[in-house]
Amino acid sequence: MAPQRRRTAFPKVVIERDTESEQSTSSSDEDDSGEDNKGSDSEEEMAEEKVEEEDANERKKNQKGKAPIITISLKKVCKVCKKSGHEAGFKGATYIDCPMKPCFLCKLPGRLALVKRLGLLALILNSVIKYGHTTMSCPHRVAIEHGVVPAPRRSTHSPLDYVFQRQIMPKIPPVVSNVLPSNCGLFLYLEQIKPSYVIPNQKGQVGIWDFEKVHEKMVYGNIHTCIVNNMRFNPVNDGTIYAASSDGTISCIDLETGLSSSLMNLNPNGWQGSNSWRMLYGMDMNSEKRVVLVADNFGFLYIINCKAEDTETAILLRVDTRSNHKTGDAIMIHKKGSKVVGLHCNPVHPELLLSCGNDHFARIWDMRRLEAGSSLYNLPHKRVVNSAYFSPTTGCKILTTAQDNRLRVWDSIFGDLESPSREIVHSHDFNRHLTPFRAEWDPKDPTESLAVVGRYISENFNGAALHPIDFIDTSNGQLVAEVMDPNITTISPVNKLHPRDDVLASGSSRSLFIWRPSWSPEVDEQKEERRILICGNDEKRRKKKSGNDSDVEDDDLDGGFKSKGKKKQSLKLKVTASKSAPPGRKVKH
DNA sequence: ACATCATGGCGCC
DNA sequence: TGGCGCCCCTGATG
Numbered sequence: 001m002a003p004q005r006r007r008t009a010f011p012k013v014v015i016e017r018d019t020e021s022e023q024s025t026s027s028s029d030e031d032d033s034g035e036d037n038k039g040s041d042s043e044e045e046m047a048e049e050k051v052e053e054e055d056a057n058e059r060k061k062n063q064k065g066k067a068p069i070i071t072i073s074l075k076k077v078c079k080v081c082k083k084s085g086h087e088a089g090f091k092g093a094t095y096i097d098c099p100m101k102p103c104f105l106c107k108l109p110g111r112l113a114l115v116k117r118l119g120l121l122a123l124i125l126n127s128v129i130k131y132g133h134t135t136m137s138c139p140h141r142v143a144i145e146h147g148v149v150p151a152p153r154r155s156t157h158s159p160l161d162y163v164f165q166r167q168i169m170p171k172i173p174p175v176v177s178n179v180l181p182s183n184c185g186l187f188l189y190l191e192q193i194k195p196s197y198v199i200p201n202q203k204g205q206v207g208i209w210d211f212e213k214v215h216e217k218m219v220y221g222n223i224h225t226c227i228v229n230n231m232r233f234n235p236v237n238d239g240t241i242y243a244a245s246s247d248g249t250i251s252c253i254d255l256e257t258g259l260s261s262s263l264m265n266l267n268p269n270g271w272q273g274s275n276s277w278r279m280l281y282g283m284d285m286n287s288e289k290r291v292v293l294v295a296d297n298f299g300f301l302y303i304i305n306c307k308a309e310d311t312e313t314a315i316l317l318r319v320d321t322r323s324n325h326k327t328g329d330a331i332m333i334h335k336k337g338s339k340v341v342g343l344h345c346n347p348v349h350p351e352l353l354l355s356c357g358n359d360h361f362a363r364i365w366d367m368r369r370l371e372a373g374s375s376l377y378n379l380p381h382k383r384v385v386n387s388a389y390f391s392p393t394t395g396c397k398i399l400t401t402a403q404d405n406r407l408r409v410w411d412s413i414f415g416d417l418e419s420p421s422r423e424i425v426h427s428h429d430f431n432r433h434l435t436p437f438r439a440e441w442d443p444k445d446p447t448e449s450l451a452v453v454g455r456y457i458s459e460n461f462n463g464a465a466l467h468p469i470d471f472i473d474t475s476n477g478q479l480v481a482e483v484m485d486p487n488i489t490t491i492s493p494v495n496k497l498h499p500r501d502d503v504l505a506s507g508s509s510r511s512l513f514i515w516r517p518s519w520s521p522e523v524d525e526q527k528e529e530r531r532i533l534i535c536g537n538d539e540k541r542r543k544k545k546s547g548n549d550s551d552v553e554d555d556d557l558d559g560g561f562k563s564k565g566k567k568k569q570s571l572k573l574k575v576t577a578s579k580s581a582p583p584g585r586k587v588k589h
Numbered sequence: 590a591c592a593t594c595a596t597g598g599c600g601c602c
Numbered sequence: 603t604g605g606c607g608c609c610c611c612t613g614a615t616g
Binding site for chain 1: 609610611612613
Binding site: 384430433 | 595596597598
């Protein structure tokens with residue numbers, strides 16, 4: 001609104017500038033506003049200074065009867081909250097927090113917001129319980145500068161080695177022990193082409209990569225029409241997998257041939273609008289009971305009976321045609337209309353099922369009594385639950401990832417389940433553009449405490465904003481190792497630890513990355529190229545350029561990153577770890 | 590080099 | 603209860 005002006009008097013013009021007293025409302029600690037709060041006014045910053053006219057009405061209140069005042073503010077304006085007096089946003093690779101915003105990590109309110117709301121009380125609160133901090137000074141934050149030291153590159157005892165050394169080669173879980181996979185080095189890769197909302201035009205591709213033979217990857221694009229949300233190797237025949245997709249179908253795919261059969265289709269009548277289009281998210285197998293379990297975006301669980309075939313060369317678990325395509329026996333296991341994103345069958349107790357979803361609950365079920373409302377336990381969360389897993393060996397623990405930036409651990413499903421044994425603050429915010437983060441147990445850790453999860457918030461790593469993959473000891477919340485690479489500037493929400501080998505596969509929007517501590521580029525140059533696999537859009541671009549995708553040479557090693565304008569770097573396995581517990585990293589007991 | 594859009598959970602009114 | 607605006611970290615498209 002243009003300020004009202006009187007003809008009788010010239011408006012008085014007041015120019016506001018930043019002064020030393022600009023932070024007069026703040027408490028004494030300024031460490032959250034970056035290292036250079038003042039005294040470094042570059043041209044760039046000056047350019048950001050904005051001239052703005054204040055609301056005339058507010059002025060009128062204070063200056064009633066006098067000539068109107070037009071205030072031209074040359075104060076710096078925060079890019080985040082649009083208020084003056086402070087700045088926020090990225091400065092290089094470091095993000096300066098806006099004190100009006102809650103801590104990005106633990107979600108407690110920001111300093112200025114608190115001062116505004118509570119006045120003096122906020123200052124007292126801040127000094128007593130560290131309320132009112134921002135992300136940079138969050139007591140839960142693990143910063144490289146604070147005791148986390150990069151390991152020497154050639155160290156034979158890198159933290160990742162440590163991570164893998166603590167794992168004793170376990171006995172292979174009973175589920176797969178009868179058929180030792182010959183190609184167990186394969187990792188499956190979900191390619192997310194497009195959001196599923198715009199239903200049927202897009203495709204969900206399934207890729208199979210042998211990380212020992214990168215060039216022999218296969219990508220099947222004709223199986224699903226929407227993104228694939230979950231996949232499992234067939235527990236009795238690793239040559240086939242099951243996949244659940246937002247197109248509402250479950251497929252059983254033969255990895256050799258790419259041939260697939262559809263086990264169930266929840267949208268037999270095609271696209272009738274988003275209110276009726278059913279998408280499949282959570283999925284797991286229960287080989288003991290010979291069923292495939294899937295869950296949809298409306299809160300329902302579907303159980304597909306399978307029967308064993310006696311040939312090992314064919315798909316071993318086949319759908320029992322008598323129950324196929326019947327959707328009438330869907331069971332509502334979460335709030336009606338809410339997405340059920342995770343299902344996990346207990347590895348030891350086949351009658352136990354764990355589910356989680358958008359109704360903020362993880363729920364434990366008895367497979368023998370699956371009806372709406374009959375869950376054994378409901379584990380409440382503050383926000384949407386991205387994943388929930390039983391521990392891999394004993395099946396006694398539960399690990400969940402929720403969108404309130406907390407990992408939760410229940411130490412025993414036979415103990416007190418009233419509240420989690422621990423809550424670990426960890427940055428894995430949901431972001432609409434990302435696959436939700438899921439913390440997963442290390443299947444090789446006999447103590448069932450190590451978990452791997454990607455980190456959302458970036459760290460300034462030698463001038464680059466990188467998003468490490470964290471190894472967390474869930475028994476005490478300690479960060480055991482963080483894995484990053486200057487070439488991987490993307491977020492890695494999808495991580496999988498190999499069931500037996502020292503291998504971590506990480507997926508991001510541009511790449512699939514294999515981390516393996518035993519691969520040393522200096523020792524074996526040839527092997528270096530195996531360590532990074534580019535896929536998706538950059539691969540297309542590369543193909544266009546070279547016209548020959550079998551010609552994977554040096555050029556391809558950094559193909560996915562050329563667009564960033566970086567010069568080629570040798571691929572390094574950057575691993576850092578805390579020597580002691582990072583200061584202030586807290587676990588809520 | 591830039592703008593816009595699509596997407597989804599959530600808090601606020 | 604519904605609508606609307608907000609998101610640090612996207613990728614495709616224009």
